[in-house]
Amino acid sequence: MPDVFVNYRTGDGDKTARAIAIYLRGRFGHDRIFLASTSIPLGRQFDETLLANARRCAVLLAVVGPDWVDAPALKDPSDWVRKEILESYQNQNQVIAVLDGRKTDRLRPSDLPKVLRWFATSQSHRLDEHNFERDLRTLADELCRLVPHLCSDDDGGPEPDPESGPGPTIGDAKAAVLFGSSVGGDAGTVVKGNSAPVHVGNGSQVHNAPHFAGGIVNYVAGSHRGDMNQRPEAPRGRSEDE
Numbered sequence: 001m002p003d004v005f006v007n008y009r010t011g012d013g014d015k016t017a018r019a020i021a022i023y024l025r026g027r028f029g030h031d032r033i034f035l036a037s038t039s040i041p042l043g044r045q046f047d048e049t050l051l052a053n054a055r056r057c058a059v060l061l062a063v064v065g066p067d068w069v070d071a072p073a074l075k076d077p078s079d080w081v082r083k084e085i086l087e088s089y090q091n092q093n094q095v096i097a098v099l100d101g102r103k104t105d106r107l108r109p110s111d112l113p114k115v116l117r118w119f120a121t122s123q124s125h126r127l128d129e130h131n132f133e134r135d136l137r138t139l140a141d142e143l144c145r146l147v148p149h150l151c152s153d154d155d156g157g158p159e160p161d162p163e164s165g166p167g168p169t170i171g172d173a174k175a176a177v178l179f180g181s182s183v184g185g186d187a188g189t190v191v192k193g194n195s196a197p198v199h200v201g202n203g204s205q206v207h208n209a210p211h212f213a214g215g216i217v218n219y220v221a222g223s224h225r226g227d228m229n230q231r232p233e234a235p236r237g238r239s240e241d242e
Contacts, residue, residue, distance in 0.1 A: 002034035003150045004143060005057040007084045009073075013065035016100045016127060020061065023136045024143070027154050050080065051087050058147045060088035061139075064124075065100045069111045086115060094146055097124035098139070 004024060008017035014037075021035040033039075034053045036046070054060060062085055073079040089095050097107060097119060107120035125142070127135045144151040 001056045002039070002053055003028070003032045003058045003147050005034045005054050005060040005084070005088065006063065007054070007060055007081060007088075008063040009065065009068060009071060009081045012067045012071065013063035013100045016065070016098075017063045019132075020063070020098065020127075020136065020139070024140060027140055028143075028150050032150060050084060054084040054087040055091045055093075057088060057093055058150070059094045059096060059143060060085065061096050061098050062119075063098050063100055064104055064107065066103045068104070069107060074116070075113050082113075082116065085119065089118070095119065095122065097122065099124055099126040101127065101129050 006017050006021050006024075008014050017035065018037070021033050021038070024033045034057065036050060039049075039053070062081075068074075071079075071081075074082055076082070085095060099106065104126075106124065109117040109120040112120055125135070125139050127139070140154075144154060
């Protein structure tokens with residue numbers, strides 16, 4: 001039986017509910033997270049399955065979208081969102097409101113049917129679209145605290161690579177780096193769509209002209225008349241005629 005039941009209303013938080021389920025399943029295992037659209041086997045009576053899982057779960061996460069409180073169905077005793085929340089609450093399971101985004105206001109008892117007013121005074125958790133991954137991880141960590149056995153195989157989720165910075169990097173490339181829209185053969189490292197100078201490996205970076213250097217000889221393409229001195233610099237303390 002799943003430990004976490006993800007409750008949502010279609011059209012108002014369902015995408016966030018799926019994202020929550022995917023993340024939690026990645027950390028705790030698929031069978032421990034219940035999401036109606038993917039957890040009910042074909043041919044199974046959905047009404048019995050929904051209520052049985054809402055009743056037996058340890059935690060019900062109710063995704064509250066911007067229009068959740070204004071849905072007329074919430075005042076209907078036959079509404080499934082309402083029935084699942086009440087079924088879990090009446091069986092003394094932990095019920096947590098997950099506020100979807102910054103535009104979703106905190107619940108107020110006066111906005112809810114009498115049987116749900118307790119829901120507005122329960123501590124909620126917000127998923128901010130600008131810090132979605134961080135807030136998801138915080139939610140999962142809190143579930144570990146509430147349901148310790150849920151996390152028996154949890155490794156804490158993927159950690160960001162501190163060496164990679166805010167985006168993809170090339171690092172110390174050991175093969176060719178190509179710029180353009182198409183490559184062929186053994187291309188090595190490929191960089192596409194670059195809009196600024198890119199440096200790979202050790203050595204100087206030269207732009208806008210073919211260039212090579214070796215020993216005391218340098219070559220720079222283009223016409224140069226009187227503006228370049230190719231002679232090596234004489235060591236200090238010696239004249240150039242010595």
